[in-house]
Amino acid sequence: MLRKLLVTALVAGFAAAPAQAARTLLMPGVTYERQVQFTSQGPVAIHVLLAPKPGGLYSLKPVLSNGAIVGLERVTAMQRAVTGATTAGVNGDLFREDGLPSGVLLQSGALARSPSPDRSSIGIGADGSLQVERVxxxxTWRGSGQRRALLLNLPPGPNGVSLFTSAWGPTTPAGSGATEAVLPLYPPATPNIDLTGTVGEIRQGGGTPIPPGGAVVVARGTGATRLTA
Incomplete structure (x- = not known):
């Protein structure tokens, strides 16, 4: 019985080990490698880039498909859109069918997509240090009344309120039943500080253009009533 258990453990360990291909040099100091991880659900391909820590000639930046949260685009097309530098890229997160990332996205200090409370988030500091935490x-938002919950770049619920920045895309989500407050000027969505904007226009329905350097507050149900109070 002991021998049978040992053999089973060795076989299981062998099946889980990743199959590695030779590394390909993409540019000085940067290599690419394709691995295959054998799992209980079948083989999974893993694309691995090895590069120096950010700094000097090297930088590490998140890039959105089509320059927006929604929408899909091949990684090669996203790389070609980055001008003035030699680039190498891999998928940085899981995403929905419409392209919405499942996790946090922070660009130049501005929050574009909130983290999921059900999974860990990964962050890389300016010094190249790696951090993995539950975040x-x-x-919240406030007009003339009390503070109330606010979503970021995510369609609001039946009675919710959401803030859409230009990171979302050119317009707010299409659909009826929404009240939208256009903020012609709005600072980047930097965490841990209060941000203030002045409403320039109130519109009904969806598909409102998001002004460059501005934002749109979208509300439904009781949230819309409070927004226009």
Missing amino acids: KVFA
């Missing part, structure tokens, strides 16, 4: 975001 939560609690955002």
Whole structure:
């Protein structure tokens, strides 16, 4: 019985080991490698880039498909859109069918997509240090009344309120039943500080253009009533 258990463990360990191909040199100091991880659900391909820590000639930046949260685009097309530098890239997160990332996205200090409270988030500091933590975001908005919950770049619920920045895309989500407050000027969505904007226009329905350097607050149900109070 002991021998049978040992053999089973060795076989299981062998099946889980990744199959590695030779590394390909992409540019000085940067290599690419394709690995295959054998799992209980079948083989999974893993694309691995090895590069120096950010700094000097090298930088590490998140890039959105089509320059927006929604929408899909091949990684090669996203690389070609980055001008003035030699680039190499891999998928940085899971995403929905419409392209919405499942996790946090922070660009130049501005929050474009809130983290998921159900999974860990990964961050890389300016010094190249790696951090993996469970992160939560609690955002609020306030007009003339009390603070209330606010979503970021995510369609609001039946009675919710959301803030859409230009990171979302050119317009707010299409659909009826929404009240939208256009903020012609709005600072980047930097975490941990209060941000202020002045409403320039109130519109009904969806598909409102998001002004460059501005934002749109979208509300439904009781949230819309409070927004226009």
